[in-house]
Amino acid sequence: MLLISCPNCGSRDETEFHYGGQAHVPYPENPNDMNDREWAEFLFYRDNTKGTFAERWLHSTGCRQWFNMLRDTVTYDIQAVYPMGTPRPDVSVPAAAESGTASTAADSTTTGSAAPSTSATSISATSTASSTTAPEGATK
Amino acid sequence: MANTAALEGINGLRDIRRSPASHLTAALETGSVQGTVVLKEGPFQTMAGVRVDPRSEQGSRIAAVAGGLPARCGEVSGTDSVSVLWLAPSEFLVVAPEEAHDSLGGDLIGSLTAALGDAPGQVVDLSANRTTFELSGPRARAVLEKGCALDLHPRSFTPGTALTTEVGNIPVILLKTGDESFRLFPRASFADFLGRWLLDAMREYASPEVP
Amino acid sequence: MSADLLPEHPDFLWRNPEPKSSYDAVIVGGGGHGLATAYFLAKNHGMTNIAVLEKGWLAGGNMARNTTIIRSNYLWDESAAIYEHALKLWEILPEELEYDFLFSQRGVMNLAHTLGDVRESIRRVGANKLNGVDAEWLEPDQVKELCPILNISDNIRYPVMGATYQPRAGIAKHDHVAWAFARKCDELGVDIIQNCEVTGFLKDGDRVVGVKTNRGTINTEKVGLCAAGHSSVLAEMAGFRLPIQSHPLQALVSELHEPVHPTVVMSNHVHVYVSQAHKGELVMGAGVDSYNGYGQRGSFHVIENQMAAAVELFPIFARAHVLRTWGGIVDTTLDASPIVGTTPVENMFVNCGWGTGGFKATPAAGLTFAHTIATGAPHKLNKPFALERFETGALIDEHGAAAVAH
Ligand SMILES: Cc1cc2nc3c(=O)[nH]c(=O)nc-3n(C[C@H](O)[C@H](O)[C@H](O)COP(=O)(O)OP(=O)(O)OC[C@H]3O[C@@H](n4cnc5c(N)ncnc54)[C@H](O)[C@@H]3O)c2cc1C
Ligand SMILES: [Zn+2]
DSSP states (O other): BBBEEEETEEEEEGOOOOEEEEOOOOOOGGGGGHHHHHHHHHHHHOOOOOSEEEEEEEEEETTOOOEEEEEEEETOEEEEETTSSOOOOOSSOOOOHTTTTOOOSSOOOTTTHHHHHHHHOOOTTTOGGGGGGOOTBBOO | HHHHHHHHTTTHHHHOOOTTTTEEEEEHHHHHHHTTEEEEOOOOEEEEEEOOOTHHHHHHHHHHHOOOOOOOOOEEEEEEEEEEEEEEEEEEEEEEEESGGGGGTHHHHHHHHHHHHTTEEEEEOOOOOOEEEESTTHHHHHHHHTTTOOOOOOSSSOOOEEEEEETTTEEEEEEETTTTTEEEEBBGGGHHHHHHHHHHHHHHGSSSSOO | OOGGGOOOSSSSSOOOOOOSSEEEEEOOOOOOHHHHHHHHHHHHHOOOOOEEEEEESOOOOOHHHHOOOOOOOOOHHHHHHHHHHHHHHHHHHHHTOOOOOOOOOOOEEEEEEEHHHHHHHHHHHHHHHTOOOOOOOOOOOOOOHOOSOOOOOOSSOOOEEEEETTTTEEOOHHHHHHHHHHHHHHHOOOEEEEEEOOOEEEEEEEEEEEETTTTTEEEEEEEEEGGGGGGGHHHHHHHHOSOOOEEEEEEOOOEESSSSSSSSSEEEEEEEEEEEOOTTTEEEEEESSSSSSOOOOOOHHHHHHHHHHHHHHHHHGGGGOOEEEEEEEEEETTTTTOEEEEEESSSSEEEEEEOOOOOTTTHHHHHHHHHHHHHSSSOTGGGGGGGGGGOOOOOOOOTTTTTTTO
């Protein structure tokens, strides 16, 4: 069971979430100009990374908001949680070692004192501060 | 929006309205262990689903009517008679006693709708969407812990906090109303399941503790 | 049905040769599909100067982890053709490979729990019959007769409203299947090389001419990829993409029990499938974990849900104990059908995308893939399963259609 740190609600069991597959797949800019090969790529081809993978998750039983996550597909370690619309953070340095307890993740299960007050409809693209590291033992 | 509230004659239907777990009333009574853990279905409530950006002007107008909008997960704001539960950064559940409903002489839905005006957002009468269970007693937390993965210890889950989560595998809003009392808001269609699930989880406390 | 019926084994079934510096063909992946491919290359096409390279131990991937359900009652003509061909091969293989791998045609039932299920099931029975696949529709009392421990009461959340039944379907002992193929491959001169991981490819322009491994470089005329969950990783090394997502798929077994479950029962709706292995353990599985994963393990709630489903359908399992759970890495496609054919790299061929249900196809995958590698063109059975279908749109959507995808 993954323990996932929702940027709005704090860390919750995986059962509260839905998986959304690869993140940062833009809708084609000029759909009318695309050939069959390009359509196939857009519709059916997604990265299947072994290692750190940027993916989307939905906190379906909680705040019902989408967010992005960097997760290692081999160890299942969650390396970062960051808002939709922001670029993939650089976590070449192991996240846990670098940030220690200074995680900005809404803590534990409760009042989430540090939860960023991002609006659901307009998450500012500059709010890199809400890119969060996962708490210890985020995966089992 | 909120059409049901405006329907003339809805008061005539009030008497035949049945709550989603009313068929369990007797079972809840027998299953409760006085002084240990007690389960009841709560009275009807007026509930409004509100979607609004809290930092916007319309957000401030709605906050003025509702008695504030909670800023983050867990927070509950409101007045003596109205609670506003945080569901998401721009989604809230306004809960008030049944009499607050416009069809019964109140004006909650209407005044929220008016506060939003034409601005982007949503006020929806959700009074029939969920029922409530009141679970209380020294064992109430232990009962919930059988089916809820959150940390319910009083050190982190304090009275006046509400969280959207799962209890017994179904989605609920869980409000801590007192040191040993909780209110659960399941959707109406899950009321039967959750009622029976809680009864089952309470059963062991009817027997003497095995030392 | 007891342990002492399992066949005796010699100490060695195959040699452990050192890799040669070059082969006529190299198969990457020593699971069921890789071994079957090598066998048919040697037997049907006379290609014996070939090697199977396996990064771990022989058949330690999904071949070691699957729940061994074999059936051919798929909806679409293309699928019915290849899976039914596989089933016919299963029927003759124990003799051909001179190895009793306990292929047991005890039948497979796919339960229907809703009116939608019933309609879909009856449609599939019709489609199966038109394709020469044995299939029947069973009413609940017939279901009960075939599998008395099933709860067919009306008083459960999803009552059993009937089932499709394929009498010739069943299970086989998966590791014995791998060993049977491995021994025959070895006899025919195929080198099976374990602990040999492919780490890259040598190319001359668009043509593959060799593989790099942790045991040195091997030149080869042709490469066949049979790496299941790792197919995308290998494709990336070779410079092309596959429309594959790798997911954990879990299964579990109970302690050993007396024979209580005579057939195989699958339920898409309550979502579990159960059979009883030859030794007596109840074998159960369900769907994939939602997230991509190469970890050969998944999340516990998935196991918990499949056990809850099993107890709902089989109340007598309520007190059975779980002995162990495990996971494999399955290579899923968006249309739940495999990819078997050529690739953008010349002389490189791919067999993948079998996802949660490729064990049953092992012999046909091997036969058609060997044909593709040997001749450079697909066999008529795997032609529809080409990579190009994602461009042409000729998908073979077996998702909901073929009940639980195993
Ligand atoms: C839990 C579970 C239950 C299943 N149940 C069923 C079922 O009931 N019925 C059914 O029909 N199917 C079932 N399947 C699916 C079935 O197991 C697979 O579709 C099938 O085994 C895939 O083919 P394979 O045997 O060749 O795969 P594998 O045995 O996985 O073989 C692939 C091999 O490639 C090797 N490899 C990977 N990368 C490299 C590299 N770089 N170099 C060298 N070697 C490499 C791997 O180590 C592995 O041994 C199930 C799968 C799982 C996980
Ligand atoms: Zn959330």
